[in-house]
Amino acid sequence: EPEVTQTPSHQVTQMGQEVILRCVPISNHLYFYWYRQILGQKVEFLVSFYNNEISEKSEIFDDQFSVERPDGSNFTLKIRSTKLEDSAMYFCASSGGLNYNEQFFGPGTRLTVL
Amino acid sequence: GNSVTQMEGPVTLSEEAFLTINCTYTATGYPSLFWYVQYPGEGLQLLLKATKADDKGSNKGFEATYRKETTSFHLEKGSVQVSDSAVYFCALLSNFGNEKLTFGTGTRLTIIP
Numbered sequence: 001e002p003e004v005t006q007t008p009s010h011q012v013t014q015m016g017q018e019v020i021l022r023c024v025p026i027s028n029h030l031y032f033y034w035y036r037q038i039l040g041q042k043v044e045f046l047v048s049f050y051n052n053e054i055s056e057k058s059e060i061f062d063d064q065f066s067v068e069r070p071d072g073s074n075f076t077l078k079i080r081s082t083k084l085e086d087s088a089m090y091f092c093a094s095s096g097g098l099n100y101n102e103q104f105f106g107p108g109t110r111l112t113v114l
Numbered sequence: 115g116n117s118v119t120q121m122e123g124p125v126t127l128s129e130e131a132f133l134t135i136n137c138t139y140t141a142t143g144y145p146s147l148f149w150y151v152q153y154p155g156e157g158l159q160l161l162l163k164a165t166k167a168d169d170k171g172s173n174k175g176f177e178a179t180y181r182k183e184t185t186s187f188h189l190e191k192g193s194v195q196v197s198d199s200a201v202y203f204c205a206l207l208s209n210f211g212n213e214k215l216t217f218g219t220g221t222r223l224t225i226i227p
Contacts, residue, residue: 031213033214033215035215041219042203042218042219042220043203043205043217043220045215045216048213050213056213056214058214091157091158093158093215095213101146101163101165102160102163103160103207104160105150105158105159107156107157
């Protein structure tokens with residue numbers, strides 16, 4: 001069964017450093033998303049991406065964040081200058097195909113900012 | 115804006131007990147409703163969904179009915195197992211071209227043998 005994959009599973013970085021989180025969505029999907037979950041809190045929407053551009057972003061997704069689909073398979077989230085409060089689990093999701101309103105989630109990347 | 119309110123956890127039950135996790139929502143129009151489950155150390159998995167009023171989603175013995183009159187989508191299971199221990203998230207997807215899922219806070223469920 002096709003699945004969304006994410007790398008790395010855990011990333012530790014120093015405050016102020018840039019990080020890139022990587023995702024490979026399900027191959028025939030057209031809509032891509034990033035969500036985050038701060039430990040013990042709810043899952044929050046960050047950004048959605050369709051047709052090579054951002055379709056919606058939340059207030060969390062400020063100028064420090066960017067997304068890119070550099071090739072036909074990867075979907076990345078970049079945080080330019082990480083802050084302590086960026087520590088969270090980041091989930092990538094994709095949707096498309098017949099069940100267009102079902103979003104399939106990856107296993108997540110745990111980001112720890114020291 | 116859209117919002118989802120879930121019953122506070124954690125919830126601890128004995129094996130074979132009946133489970134209800136309450137979920138109510140606020141949204142304009144006719145959203146689709148979902149329950150996601152997160153097992154320890156894993157990502158979010160879709161458990162079940164309902165896309166219109168009175169629809170019942172079901173999977174793995176879990177059920178939830180989309181009740182527009184009470185704006186609710188409560189999750190139920192008749193007889194829980196230890197393997198059902200996880201965090202359960204209620205979520206909605208607006209049908210006004212807004213693609214983002216809005217999640218509840220999650221309910222941690224622990225089943226004891």
